[in-house]
Amino acid sequence: MDFMAEMAELALASRLRRLSDLYWQGVTATYRQSGVDFDVRWATIFVLIARQGPVAVMEIADRLGITHPAVIQVINELEKHGLIVSAKSEQDGRKRLLSLSQTGQDMLPKLQPLWDAFITVNQQMLARQTHNMLISLQEMEAQLAERTFFDRIQDQLNINKSLQLAMSNIAIVPYSPEYQSDFKRLNIEWIETYFRVEQHDLEQLDHPEIYILPNKGQIFFAKADNQIIGCVAMVNTGTTDRGDSSFELAKMAVSPDARGKGVGKLLCLAAIDYARQLGVKTVWLESNRVLTPALTMYASVGFREVPRVPTPYARADIRMEINL
Structure with missing residues (x-):
């Protein structure tokens, strides 16, 4: 397993x-096998000088988006090997x-056939990818x-602090018959916003004691100021094809005015912890790709997309699992 x-x-x-x-390992080995005395670290600066020279150090740094000291280090090595000159x-x-x-000019004809091969191999690998890596890197x-990684981290840390304050008065409580109406209300609310309520929805929402709670199934509720603002169900689905015990994470719902505050993640973590305490090996869920915030939250706690299987829900177009 790749940790x-x-x-x-x-x-x-x-x-x-x-x-x-x-x-770099592959490129270095290719240079060595071809008898070319060239360091892979020099390539981008060497190519820029070859195509744009004469060129100044600061211009190289600006064009490549790297630091001035990093450029100086490579330039010193290129000069030491007699591949560039300065004036x-x-x-x-x-x-x-x-x-x-x-x-350096004499080196170019030796390097170009190798670079052509590098380009072709990269094109072949990129063509086999679902998402083009070059486009992803550019994005x-x-x-x-537009905004540095450091600044983005500081923004997120401030958001997290605000969420912690907001969630400090939220309690996660297990199912009680008095919460059944809230369970149905919260789920009907979000389902009707995006889809239509289906037969299996009504079975679980109207009769959780039959369709959810047996065999150590559970429903967790987020409670704030004596109000139920969110819920999630854990349904025992027996064993997987691998023979592992499994639960379905289902009926996740958060009140509209409580969304974006981490309530869903809090419920999700409580559900996963419950499954872990029971010794469950796999927790799975079904959702729809239009529900981007929910899918992002599921991924953030460890769920990964897996192949779909037959489902009672017409709206389900993605299946995710987490192995505990």
């Missing part, structure tokens, strides 16, 4: 670094303009250019 993959969003930067390392700018004597040396870079 870094299990960490999902938490390990995004580390996975990008690992992917980069895999690329003072005639317009500004403080500027160093960089261009390929004769040795991520654009977002970070």
